[in-house]
Amino acid sequence: MKRAMVISPAGNPEKLRFAVKFGADEVYFGGELFNLRVQADNFGHDELAEAARYCREHSVKTTFLMNAFLHDADVREAERFVSSIKDYGFDAVMVSDPGMLMILKDSGIQAEFHLSTQMNTLNSKAAKFWMDAGFSRIVLARETSLDEIRMIKESTGASIEVFAHGALCVAYSGRCLLSRYLAGRDANSGDCAQPCRWRYSLIEEKRPGNYLDVIEHARGTEILSSMDLQLVDRLEEYIDAGVDAFKIEGRMKSLYHAANTTRIYRHACRLAGTPEFQKMMPFWLGELDLVSHRPYTSDLFNEFGAMGGFNGVPYINKAVFLGYRDSGSDPADEIIMKTFNPVYKGDRVEAIYPIENDVLDGNLTVVAITDPSGREADMARPNTFCTVRFDGPVLRDAVFRKRI
Ligand code: SF4
Incomplete structure (x- = not known):
């Protein structure tokens, strides 16, 4: 079975170092602007240059995140920012907005372009369209089925990446206005306040001030909060369908999270297709249970829980x-x-x-x-x-x- 890559979150330079030490094939991180985690400790310019150098020295690839969507008013600033980072030598840039792609191309940056999952690529025509536009890797929409992955791979030969581990979002592939509406913070500009996970009450129209708790579990309601993704036990199926790279979510999570999830997925990718894969599974599942998480699912079409409606998704910290x-x-x-x-x-x-x-x-x-x-x-x-x-x-x- 081919060896798939593990792509790890690097929320700051310290997490990047540990993702590399613990086996990442590739790391992803953002600068101060235009990536979809404005609340993360994003990298300053000196740190970006050093990150690219450190990864090159360790033969680990770098993907720089420029995957925010642009308003027209953002274009000049995007051009300035791209020209300030284009010579750092990143292997790839992650992009959502075609306008950003044009800005990057016009800058003459020497890097591959990877298409963000935000663009909801679900079929081979769309994948082909984006490849013709200059993308070499497609991060598929997370709601793409295994059969669809297989079809896209067979008919386009695209390099395919999927999310394998970490928080899911109730909005398919991140298209959501809840945060902008309730908190004035735009998820599509990387500033989601996660209102889907807030506590909610119910008020009857004629009884203002009379808040009725919506009790879902002991720690709150979180009526829209989905479970966390964990694909380790299904890696072989996904590799067989044509996936080249598995991404771990979590730039805002701890260094320990980056290190432990990276080493487990790296080990699992290395043993995929061998008899050792099933033998190591209890160890891998045990380790992934020891990073803080909501209850896990590997069923992307039923991320609220197996067949039985909502059971609550309290955080698990062991x-x-x-x-x-x-x-x-x-x-x-x-x-x-x-x-x-x-x-x-x-x-x-x-x-x-x-x-x-x-x-x-x-x-x-x-x-x-x-x-x-x-x-x-x-x-x-x-x-x-x-x-x-x-x-x-x-x-x-x-x-x-x-x-x-
Ligand atoms: S509010 Fe929740 S569902 Fe919407 S983008 Fe943010 S995390 Fe996703």
């Missing part, structure tokens, strides 16, 4: 991301840890690592902590670089978590 080993390549009991949540002396933690041939993950106990000022401490505060000693060796690239 592990806390503690931090990562900051530097050093040799196995060592004492390391510098960049912390993201509190770490306590005596904590039982798990270290996860990129998967080459074997899974190297291990359990460790925190024996001693020295804070950034050099004092012994019982706790490492979040967002610090502390020296942490364990009861066993920590390998390079360790990411730490604690079960809840």
Whole structure:
């Protein structure tokens, strides 16, 4: 079976580094303008140049996101922005708006063009149309069925990408006005406030102020909130249908999310078509359960739950991301840890690592902590670089978590 690529979210330079270390074939990220995550820590110009350089050095491809839709008033600024990024050497640019494609082409940028899922490509004629326009890869609409993927691949030969993991949106392929209407923030300009996941009440017209709760589950209503996507157990079917690349959603999610989902999908893509694929499945599913998520589905036509109407989609958090080993390549009991949540002396933690041939993950106990000022401490505060000693060796690239 052909080896499909894993495309990982890089919400900031730190997440990019870990997506690369944990096995991404390609990473995607946006600059300060014109990508569909204006709330993410998008990359400044120096960071963009450095990201492209770092990925080249590690033979990982880069896709730069320019997939917002433009109003006429945005065109001049888009032209200026494109001319400021065109020489960074990205392998590809992700585009939705044909106007943006023209601006990019006119700029002379040397990059492939990938068509965003926002353009809802569902059939081979549409795929052909976009290929003729200059796109080399098509990110299909998420509601494309396996049979349709197969037909598109067979009749166009297009390089095909689909979403494999992460949050879904109740609007098919992101076409939605809810956020613009309720919050004045436009989802199609990358500024969705996710009102589909807010808590709602019901009011009867003649009883103003009398709010009736719409109770769906213990933590709220979220009447439109869909489940999260998880395609790991169906990768072989999708590869067989012609998918070349699987994208993991989540630029706003944690570094731990980027690292762990990347290594699991990378491992699964490598073993697809071999007897090991089913043997490793319980491990992969267990690991994907340890990143925070809503209940998973692999059924894109029934993302609210299997056949039975709405059951509520509370967030599931089974592990806390503690931090990562900051530097050093040799196995060592004492390391510098960049912390993201509190770490306590005596904590039982798990270290996860990129998967080459074997899974190297291990359990460790925190024996001693020295804070950034050099004092012994019982706790490492979040967002610090502390020296942490364990009861066993920590390998390079360790990411730490604690079960809840
Ligand atoms: S409001 Fe919800 S359904 Fe609409 S675009 Fe945002 S996440 Fe998607």
